[in-house]
Amino acid sequence: MKVKKHRHADLENKRSIFFQIGLIVALGASLAAFEWGSDSNILAQPIDEDPYVEDVEMIPITHPEEPKTALPKPIPLEKIIIVDNTTPVVDDLPDFSSEDTGEPVLIPEMAEEIDDTPMTFYNVQKMPQFPGGSSALLKYIAEHVKYPVICAEAGVTGKVYVSFVVNEKGNVVEAKVVRSPDANLSTEALRVISGLPQWTPGKQRDKAVRVAYTIPVNFVLN
Structure with missing residues (x-):
């Protein structure tokens, strides 16, 4: 009776794969052997026996000396000339010595600065009055205002304070x-x-004073 072999148990089909694996392993071992030999030679060689290394002498660094500055020679005392300045000094300041002469010292008084700007009030006991009252003031403004032509043509209106x-x-x-x-x-x-015509002035404590006002002038087109 002939023994039958299964295809997955037949190793003859995988001979080429085994041969390639063995070849790769052998090549890797050869390369590792070469690398190991070159590293060992490099490490075994002493550095001090290198014939190409030369001793370099260091040149000392020198700094140039700074020039010495000659000190000025002292002037002998007999050569110093003392100039006698006989020009009199005029002293206009009073003598404020500590000695008490018994005479009073007059100190001039400082002139006070006078503020000529009058004070302006915004609210007083008696406010200024336009002739005829507030209604007469509004009537006067309405009668004397002339609407600017350029504003009337452009339709510009509003209040001017x-x-x-x-x-x-x-x-x-x-x-x-x-x-x-x-x-405009x-x-x-x-x-x-x-x-505007003359007003009746305002008064504060029965004294005529300056009073500030603000009036709106209304410009309306009919």
Whole structure:
């Protein structure tokens, strides 16, 4: 009876693989032997016996000496010339010696600086009064304001706030624009306020004083 072999148990088919594995192992062992021999030769060679190593002498570093500065020769005392300055010194300062002469020393008084700027009030006991009252003031402004043509054509409207001062004589002074929507409207409002007639001045403790005011001038197109 002939014995049957299975294909997975037949080693003849794997002969080439075993041969390649053995060849790789042999080649690796040869390379390892060469590497081991070259490293051992390098480590065994002493460094001191290298014929190509030469002793280099170190040149000492020298610093140049700094030049010595000659000290000035002392001047003999007999050669020093003393100049006698006979020019009199004028001393305009008073003599404040510690000796008591018995005479009083007059110290000039400092002139006090006078502030000529009058004080401006914002609220006083009796406020300034426009001739005819507040209603007459509004009527005066409405009658004397001329709407600027350029603003009327462009449809510019709004309120111009003008501040001014009613002085001790009741005159309107220091008028200026505080807020305005347009420069042309500001010019017209400032012209009207500056031309206001004389007011009854305001009073504080029965004394006429300067009082500040702010009035809105309303520009409206009909």
